[in-house]
Amino acid sequence: MCQVPTSLADLRMLVAGTPMAAALDYTLAPDHAARVMAVQKSIDFACNSLEANRNALKDLGEDAITLQICQMMKMTGIQAEHDAHVGGHCDIVVRGADSFLWLAEAKIHNSYSWLDKGFKQLSRRYSTGVYGQDHADILVYCFAQNAAGVLETWRQKLHAFHDDVQTENSPCGNPMLFVSKHQHAGSGLVFHTRHKVVALYWEPIDT
Numbered sequence: 001m002c003q004v005p006t007s008l009a010d011l012r013m014l015v016a017g018t019p020m021a022a023a024l025d026y027t028l029a030p031d032h033a034a035r036v037m038a039v040q041k042s043i044d045f046a047c048n049s050l051e052a053n054r055n056a057l058k059d060l061g062e063d064a065i066t067l068q069i070c071q072m073m074k075m076t077g078i079q080a081e082h083d084a085h086v087g088g089h090c091d092i093v094v095r096g097a098d099s100f101l102w103l104a105e106a107k108i109h110n111s112y113s114w115l116d117k118g119f120k121q122l123s124r125r126y127s128t129g130v131y132g133q134d135h136a137d138i139l140v141y142c143f144a145q146n147a148a149g150v151l152e153t154w155r156q157k158l159h160a161f162h163d164d165v166q167t168e169n170s171p172c173g174n175p176m177l178f179v180s181k182h183q184h185a186g187s188g189l190v191f192h193t194r195h196k197v198v199a200l201y202w203e204p205i206d207t
Helices: 008-013 019-027 033-054 062-075 112-126 147-161
Strands: 080-085 090-094 102-110 133-140 166-169 178-182 190-199
Touching: 008 019, 008 033, 033 062, 033 102, 033 133, 033 190, 062 080, 062 090, 062 102, 062 133, 062 178, 090 112, 090 133, 102 112, 112 133, 112 190, 133 178, 147 166, 147 178, 147 190
Parallel strands: 102 133, 133 190
Antiparallel strands: 080 090, 090 102, 166 178, 178 190
């Protein structure tokens, strides 16, 4: 007989480590920091699914891949919008309670100037940088080999392009992402960007 959870703690235990846990965390988030963490977890689950099915993505463009992420997030109850208008057409927009706004810009890696365009779009076009709207992701769709190496080079290029940007390793120890901080030009507050590479290289040699 299926056990029905009788408390919130039971429910959390039941869905722990799944995309539904991220959705539950988002729904019950008491503040903006908790909402950011929940959205990031949801993004990570969606990107892991893309990586597991990378053989089906080779012929897709940025919008088609990003739309899949939004659809996966929506299926867990997080209303992620694709190409929504927020100071322009942003790739992923999540709105929440208390004027919460989280953004992401996705780029297929073909040059570091292209990735920098995404960073500029987030920091100077789409984001307000005000309280509760001061976190975003850059998603790097990497169809080349050595995604970790691509991310590390991007980190170096980011410093070269923007001398006001500081970076640090992921607090969770994930080598496939890093975070950056800089003063938002509009709000004057610190703007936090998580840079995440999605490893989509697929060239089997067993045929």
